[in-house]
Amino acid sequence: MRKQVMVIGVGRFGSSVALNLVELGHDVLVVDKNQDLIQQISTEVTNAVVANAASESGIQALGVNNFDAIVLAIGNDEQASILAAILLIEAGASYIVAKAQNDLHGKVLNKIGVHRVIYPERDMGHKIAHSLFASNIIDLIELSSDYSVVEVSAPQEMVGQTLKNLDLRARFGVSVIALRRNHGSKTNISPAADDRVMTGDIIVAIGENKALKKLEWI
Ligand code: ATP
Numbered sequence: 348m349r350k351q352v353m354v355i356g357v358g359r360f361g362s363s364v365a366l367n368l369v370e371l372g373h374d375v376l377v378v379d380k381n382q383d384l385i386q387q388i389s390t391e392v393t394n395a396v397v398a399n400a401a402s403e404s405g406i407q408a409l410g411v412n413n414f415d416a417i418v419l420a421i422g423n424d425e426q427a428s429i430l431a432a433i434l435l436i437e438a439g440a441s442y443i444v445a446k447a448q449n450d451l452h453g454k455v456l457n458k459i460g461v462h463r464v465i466y467p468e469r470d471m472g473h474k475i476a477h478s479l480f481a482s483n484i485i486d487l488i489e490l491s492s493d494y495s496v497v498e499v500s501a502p503q504e505m506v507g508q509t510l511k512n513l514d515l516r517a518r519f520g521v522s523v524i525a526l527r528r529n530h531g532s533k534t535n536i537s538p539a540a541d542d543r544v545m546t547g548d549i550i551v552a553i554g555e556n557k558a559l560k561k562l563e564w565i
Contacts, residue, residue, distance in 0.1 A: 349372055349373055349374060350373045350374070350415040350416065351373070351374050351376075351413060351414045351415050352368050352373050352374065352375050352376070352414060352415060352416050352417070352418065353375075353376045353377075353378060353409065353411070353414045353416075353417045353418070354368070354375060354376070354377045354378070354417075354418045354420060355377075355378045355379070355400045355417065355418065355419050355420060355421060355431060356378075356379060356400070356419065356420035356421040356422070356446075357377050357378075357379045357381075357384050357385070357388055357420070358420065358421075358422065360420050360422065360446060360467055361377070361379075361418065361420030361421075361446075362377075362384075362388060364418050364420060365377050365388065365391075365392055365418075366388075366391060366392070369391065369392055369393070374393045374394075375392045375393050375394075376392070376393060376394040376395070376396065376409075376414070377392050377394070377395045377396075378395075378396055378397075378398050378400055378409065379395075379397065379398075380397065380398065380399045380400070381397075382397050385397050396409070400419075400421065400427065400430075400431035400434070400435075401424075401426070401427040401430040401431050401434070402430075402434075403434060406431070406434040406435060406438050407438065409438075411435055411438040411439060411440045412438065412439040412440065412441065414440070414441070415441065415442065416441075416442045416443075416444065417435055417440050417442065417443045417444070418443075418444050418445075418446075419431055419432060419435065419443060419444070419445035419446065419461070420445075420446050421446070422446050422447075422448050423448065425448055425452045428445065428446075428447075428448075428452070428456070429452075429455055429456065429459065432445055432456055432459050432460075432461050433459055436459060436460050436461075442462050442463075443461045443462050443463070444461075444462065444463045444464075444465060445461045445463070445464055445465070446464075446465055446466075446467060447464050447465070447466050453466060470489075473487075473489070474486075474487050477565050483499045483500040483502060483563075483564075484497060484498070484499055484564065484565070485498040485499060485500065485549060486498040487565060490553075492556075493555055493556055493557075494553065494554070494555055494556065495553070495554070495556055495559055495565055496524070496551065496552070496553045497551070497552055497553075497559055497564045497565060498527075498549055498550070498551050499549065499550050499552070499564050500547075500548075500549060500550075501544045501545070501546070501547070501548040501549065501550050505544045505550075506544055506545060506546050506548075507543065507544070507545075508543065508544055509540065509541050509542065509543050509544075510523055510538055510539070510540055510541075510542055510543075510544070511540035511541060513544070515552070515554075515562075519554065519558040519559075519561060519562060520554055520555055520558045521552050521553070521554035521555075521558050521559060521562065521564075522552060522553050522554065523538055523550055523551070523552050524536070524538075524551050524552060524553055525538065525550075525551035526538045526542060526544070526548055526549070526550060526551070527548065527549035527550075527551065528545065528547070528548055528549075529547075552564065
């Protein structure tokens, strides 16, 4: 469904989020204090305005409560990011995702009441480090410091075996939550015990990081 999204700060991260949202068919208003950046991106998004998101008058003019989500993508200027977050919440923003530069910045954003805090550089660094020498890892989502969801190419030694035979839950405490086939075009989201892993399958599994490490899945 078409959503109304505001992206504040069109640096590399914010502009990537904005352009991807447009591609997905959403209405995107981008906001930045830098007029040149706004001019550059204006033809590619629904609307682009120059405003200071760290000022009350700037936020008031944006009609914050008309948006389904607001992505706060100011990174370097932590003070501006925090001020903007406070003003957005006061103005009645229903859902704010904010980019944090470091842990402390993230903690403050959380305390203010931002709905989701993301750390793109830290998370991407984590993913790259974990997948650098483990060529079968496709994606990794850290649920907490102890648990993750991973997407891995089915290892050769598992091909041809049923999930029952593999018995990953009893052996490692790792649960297979989906099997993806044909380059991900077919996804079995409730794999049964007698489902067989086939060549080229992608296994989506959840488990404790320690167990996933034993499998060399993180
Ligand atoms: P990236 O890594 O995505 O390039 P960054 O982490 O370096 O970005 P910043 O450069 O701090 O982040 O900010 C991104 C954008 O936010 C910039 O284009 C900047 O002009 C804009 N910005 C910063 N402060 C404000 C503000 N108060 N109001 C509106 N836009 C702002």
